[in-house]
Structures are given as C-alpha cells and as structure tokens.
Amino acid sequence: MSLVGRVAIFVGFVAIILVLWEGAKVVGGDPWRVDGEVVWDPPLKFSFASDVNLPHVWEVWAAMIAPLNAGTTESLGAYLFWQALYTWREAAIGFALGAAIGVALAVAFVHFGFFERAVSPYVIASQTIPIVALAPMIVFFVGQTMTSVVIIATYLSFFPVTIAMLRGLRSPDPRALELMRSYAASRRAVLWKLRLPASLPYLFTALKITATASIVGAIVGEGPGGIRYGLGRAILFFSQQYTIAPEKLWSAILVTAALGVIFFGIVRLAELFALRRWPEGFAA
Amino acid sequence: MSEAQATAPVVQLRGVGKTFALGDDSTVALNDINLDIDRGEFVSLIGPSGCGKSTLLRTIGDLIEPSEGTVQVNAKTAKRARLDREYGMVFQAPVLFDWRTVEENVQLPLELFGQNRAARTQRAVEMLELVGLSDFARHHPYQLSGGMQQRVAIARALAFSPDLLLMDEPFGALDEMTRERMNSELLAIWERTGITVVFVTHSIPEAVFLSSRVAVMSARPGRITHLIEVDLERPRGLATRESPRYFELITTVREALRTGEGRADDMSTSTERTAAEGGIG
Numbered sequence: 135m136s137l138v139g140r141v142a143i144f145v146g147f148v149a150i151i152l153v154l155w156e157g158a159k160v161v162g163g164d165p166w167r168v169d170g171e172v173v174w175d176p177p178l179k180f181s182f183a184s185d186v187n188l189p190h191v192w193e194v195w196a197a198m199i200a201p202l203n204a205g206t207t208e209s210l211g212a213y214l215f216w217q218a219l220y221t222w223r224e225a226a227i228g229f230a231l232g233a234a235i236g237v238a239l240a241v242a243f244v245h246f247g248f249f250e251r252a253v254s255p256y257v258i259a260s261q262t263i264p265i266v267a268l269a270p271m272i273v274f275f276v277g278q279t280m281t282s283v284v285i286i287a288t289y290l291s292f293f294p295v296t297i298a299m300l301r302g303l304r305s306p307d308p309r310a311l312e313l314m315r316s317y318a319a320s321r322r323a324v325l326w327k328l329r330l331p332a333s334l335p336y337l338f339t340a341l342k343i344t345a346t347a348s349i350v351g352a353i354v355g356e357g358p359g360g361i362r363y364g365l366g367r368a369i370l371f372f373s374q375q376y377t378i379a380p381e382k383l384w385s386a387i388l389v390t391a392a393l394g395v396i397f398f399g400i401v402r403l404a405e406l407f408a409l410r411r412w413p414e415g416f417a418a
Numbered sequence: 419m420s421e422a423q424a425t426a427p428v429v430q431l432r433g434v435g436k437t438f439a440l441g442d443d444s445t446v447a448l449n450d451i452n453l454d455i456d457r458g459e460f461v462s463l464i465g466p467s468g469c470g471k472s473t474l475l476r477t478i479g480d481l482i483e484p485s486e487g488t489v490q491v492n493a494k495t496a497k498r499a500r501l502d503r504e505y506g507m508v509f510q511a512p513v514l515f516d517w518r519t520v521e522e523n524v525q526l527p528l529e530l531f532g533q534n535r536a537a538r539t540q541r542a543v544e545m546l547e548l549v550g551l552s553d554f555a556r557h558h559p560y561q562l563s564g565g566m567q568q569r570v571a572i573a574r575a576l577a578f579s580p581d582l583l584l585m586d587e588p589f590g591a592l593d594e595m596t597r598e599r600m601n602s603e604l605l606a607i608w609e610r611t612g613i614t615v616v617f618v619t620h621s622i623p624e625a626v627f628l629s630s631r632v633a634v635m636s637a638r639p640g641r642i643t644h645l646i647e648v649d650l651e652r653p654r655g656l657a658t659r660e661s662p663r664y665f666e667l668i669t670t671v672r673e674a675l676r677t678g679e680g681r682a683d684d685m686s687t688s689t690e691r692t693a694a695e696g697g698i699g
Binding site for chain 2: 307309310312313314315316317318319323327328331332334411412413
C-alpha cells in the first residue's frame with residue numbers, strides 16, 4: 135500500500151476514535167460548559183464518560199501545551215517527551231540485553247541438551263514471578279539507579295526471544311541438516327549458515343513483542359527503582375492528581391502508547407530490512 | 419586419474435545390515451546387502467515403500483550408520499569419504515536456502531570448503547550453465563518452479579566436483595512431463611561429467627531409462643533381490659522411450675519387483691511389517 139494510503143487510514147482511524155470519544159460525552163457525559171455556562175446537558179449519564187473518567191479531547195490537548203507548573207515555561211507535552219526519551223533509553227538497553235541473552239540461551243539449548251534440561255525449568259519459573267515482587271529485590275541488590283530499571287526491562291525481554299529463537303534454530307528441514315552433514319560442515323558452520331538465518335523470522339516476531347514488553351518493564355521499574363525521571367515516575371505522579379487533573383494522566387498514557395508504537399515501528403523497519411530477501415509473507 | 423583408482427569400485431557394500439530399535443521391538447531395515455558400483459556407473463535402487471532404499475543410500479553417504487557390514491566409498495570408509503567430501507547429495511525436496519540467491523545456494527558447499535569468492539563465483543557460473551539456469555543466478559529459490567529448483571540442487575551437488583552423486587527420489591515430486599525432461603538433462607550431465615550416480619526411485623520407467631544397472635529391492639527385511647543390466651544404447655532420448663527393448667526391460671523390472679514382494683510376504687511376520695511401514699521411508 136502506498137504511504138499516502140497508509141497515512142490516510144491512520145488519520146481516518148484517529149478521527150473515528152475522536153468522534154466516538156466525544157460522542158460518548160455528548161450522549162452520556164457531564165454537562166458541557168463554556169465559560170461556566172452550561173451549553174449542553176447530555177440526556178444520559180454514563181459513569182465512564184464523566185469529566186473525571188474521560189476528559190474532553192481538547193482538555194487533554196490544552197493540558198499538553200500548558201506549562202507543567204505555574205512559573206515554568208516547559209509545557210506538559212515537552213516534559214513528557216523528555217521523560218519518554220529517558221524511559222526509552224532504559225527500555226532500549228534492556229531490549230538489547232534481553233535479546234542478546236535470549237539468543238545466547240537458545241543457541242546454548244540447541245547445542246547442549248543437558249544445559250537445556252538443567253536450565254530451562256528456571257527460565258520458565260522466572261517468568262511466573264510477578265515483576266512487582268521482583269522489582270524491590272532487584273532495587274535492594276543493585277541500588278536505586280538506572281541499572282536496576284535496565285535489569286527489570288531485560289528480565290521482561292529475554293523470555294520471548296529465548297522461546298522464539300529455540301523454535302527458529304530448530305526450524306530447518308531435517309534434510310537441510312543432512313545436507314550440511316554431507317558437506318562435513320562443523321557445528322559452527324551449521325549455526326551460521328543454516329540455523330541462524332533460518333531463525334530470523336522467528337527472532338523478529340519475538341523482538342516485536344519484546345519492544346513493547348521492555349517499555350512496560352522500564353515503566354514498572356521506575357517506581358520501586360526510585361528514579362526521579364521517566365514515564366513511570368510521571369504516571370505515578372499524575373495518578374495521584376487524577377481527580378483534580380485527569381487530563382495530565384491521560385496525556386502521560388497517550389505519550390506512553392506513542393512510545394510503544396514508535397519502538398515497535400523501529401523494530402518493524404529493521405525486520406523489513408533483515409528479511410528483504412525472504413519470500414513475501416515471512417516479514418509479516 | 420590413475421588406473422588403480424579408475425578400476426576400484428566407487429561404492430562397495432559388504433554384508434550391510436541396518437536394524438532400527440523401536441522401544442522393545444526392532445525392525446530389520448536392511449539385511450545382507452552386497453553391491454559393487456564401478457566408476458561412471460549409473461545405478462538405480464528401486465523397490466516398494468519401506469524396502470530401505472533411502473536407508474541404503476544414506477549408509478553410503480554416512481548419514482546413517484549400518485548395524486552390520488562395511489561400506490566403502492573410493493576405497494575409504496563411508497565416514498572418511500564424507501569428511502573428504504567425496505559425494506554430492508540430492509534429496510526429493512530441493513532443500514535450497516530461501517534467503518540465498520540461486521548462485522549463492524550453488525556456492526554453499528564451496529563456502530563451507532573455504533574456497534575464495536572469485537573461485538566460487540566462477541564455479542557457480544559454470545554449474546548454472548550446466549543445468550541451464552544462467553539467467554536465474556540472481557533469483558531466489560521461491561521464484562523458481564519445482565523442476566528449476568531441483569536443477570539448482572543438482573548444480574549445488576556437482577559444484578565441488580565430487581566423484582559420486584547420491585540422489586534420493588530427486589524427481590519424485592515433479593509432474594510426469596517435467597520428470598522426463600529432467601531425466602534427459604540428468605543423463606546429459608552424467609555423460610558430460612562422467613560422475614558415478616546412485617539413484618533411488620520408485621518409478622520403473624525412470625530407473626530403466628536412466629540406469630546402467632537397476633538394483634531391485636524388496637521389503638521386510640530390505641535386501642537386493644535382482645540386479646538387472648540395462649543394455650539400452652546411449653545416448654538415450656525420445657527414441658529410447660519408444661524402443662521395444664525399453665518396454666521389455668520395464669517388464670523385467672516389474673516382474674522382479676513382483677517376485678521380490680511375493681517372497682517378502684511369505685517370509686515376514688505381521689509385526690515386522692507394521693514396524694517397517696512406520697519406521698523406514
């Protein structure tokens with residue numbers, strides 16, 4: 135599809151969401167006011183459409199461009215942008231480390247059966263421990279630094295990569311392995327010429343999951359990590375102000391979602407590049 | 419090539435047997451196989467499903483180890499011959515790597531053997547010319563038809579000039595017309611290169627058309643029941659397929675297969691049969 139077509143679909147869909155959002159408030163929200171005067175009193179009352187639960191779109195927008203605090207010039211939007219960048223840095227490092235650990239574990243599992251039998255139960259068990267239980271322990275060990283947040287993001291990142299890579303490394307046809315054996319190829323050659331290239335589509339499927347998981351990990355980690363920056367801190371702070379200024383938390387959520395979409399998009403572009411020589415459908 | 423090398427059999431099988439263990443049961447896939455294949459021969463292994471012909475081919479390539487007997491390739495053990503890259507292998511599926519172009523697929527063994535880029539490129543050009551795919555060097559395998567893909571697999575198997583070509587039902591997945599064309603092309607390549615071929619098939623016409631000898635196998639346990647000389651004139655072509663001698667030989671092979679099967683049924687027990695059908699292709 136052409137780029138123009140894609141943009142048109144995106145813009146059209148945003149418009150539909152905005153219409154539904156404000157439509158709910160027209161039908162069942164709180165009274166609409168202009169300069170204190172009630173200009174529209176919706177016939178129904180939906181609790182989800184109240185001004186606290188669902189602020190007007192333009193109120194969110196106004197909050198984004200308004201100064202963050204009285205007396206500062208930085209807008210809420212600019213503030214959130216810088217916090218998002220900070221969180222993204224933590225997430226990206228965790229993403230890279232998680233991917234490296236995931237690939238390394240899968241390669242080790244494929245080559246050493248005893249290692250897989252010994253270690254994989256712990257890898258699986260690690261994923262059932264909720265991060266809220268683990269985060270304080272990591273912070274206690276490592277200290278209230280960005281490192282602990284990176285570790286948490288890594289922790290949430292490596293598992294999908296391990297599982298998908300394991301599948302990918304084992305994906306070659308048995309005859310392809312026989313072919314390599316007929317060439318008396320070394321295990322290293324089998325890994326580099328066959329197993330790793332064959333696992334690329336699997337790897338990128340996992341990396342797309344990991345891109346968003348690492349952001350969640352970074353955000354969740356910033357609270358117990360005692361980090362004074364980042365979207366996690368902003369979300370915690372604005373959630374305390376929710377009843378008086380819901381539009382600020384909504385702004386933080388929108389920026390967080392945008393960050394996830396952008397990071398996903400970056401991985402997607404890398405995938406399209408890496409799989410450009412594959413049959414159509416593999417890079418889907 | 420020295421006279422001694424030229425006269426030694428390329429493949430020598432002595433009392434080869436293979437037993438697969440399936441839990442408490444065991445299945446005799448191959449039993450007392452003896453066969454010498456001389457340099458430049460084209461030998462087909464033909465037999466019903468489960469007769470162990472693919473297993474036999476794999477023991478020659480040291481992809482499966484025999485339980486009994488000895489396998490020699492070029493007067494070496496099968497393992498030594500594999501490590502010395504004495505044979506090329508072609509499977510029923512082309513087993514090409516989709517992420518590589520056609521020429522890169524042909525270069526794969528040369529890469530593994532440490533040849534430099536210039537030599538590899540040169541060789542791939544020659545090989546693709548040999549199989550008539552020069553115009554498709556930069557294509558990817560998934561852009562080619564099944565017959566073309568199999569030609570790439572043949573080019574890849576021949577790229578490092580092995581003495582022996584092992585083919586496991588290479589044209590089994592192709593339609594009849596493509597298969598006949600591929601048969602003629604394979605014979606042309608065989609005549610030009612002088613390579614020794616061991617060819618597994620379950621098509622009687624294919625075996626007769628291609629081979630200098632046909633080894634007829636029977637199942638349960640898998641063994642060679644007949645060795646049939648194919649004395650059709652070469653070069654073989656359309657006229658061969660229409661000659662009376664061709665049909666005579668087809669009948670001979672068919673009857674050999676039938677008598678082989680009859681004997682197998684008399685000898686085998688029912689448990690052996692089900693296990694063999696499950697285990698060996």
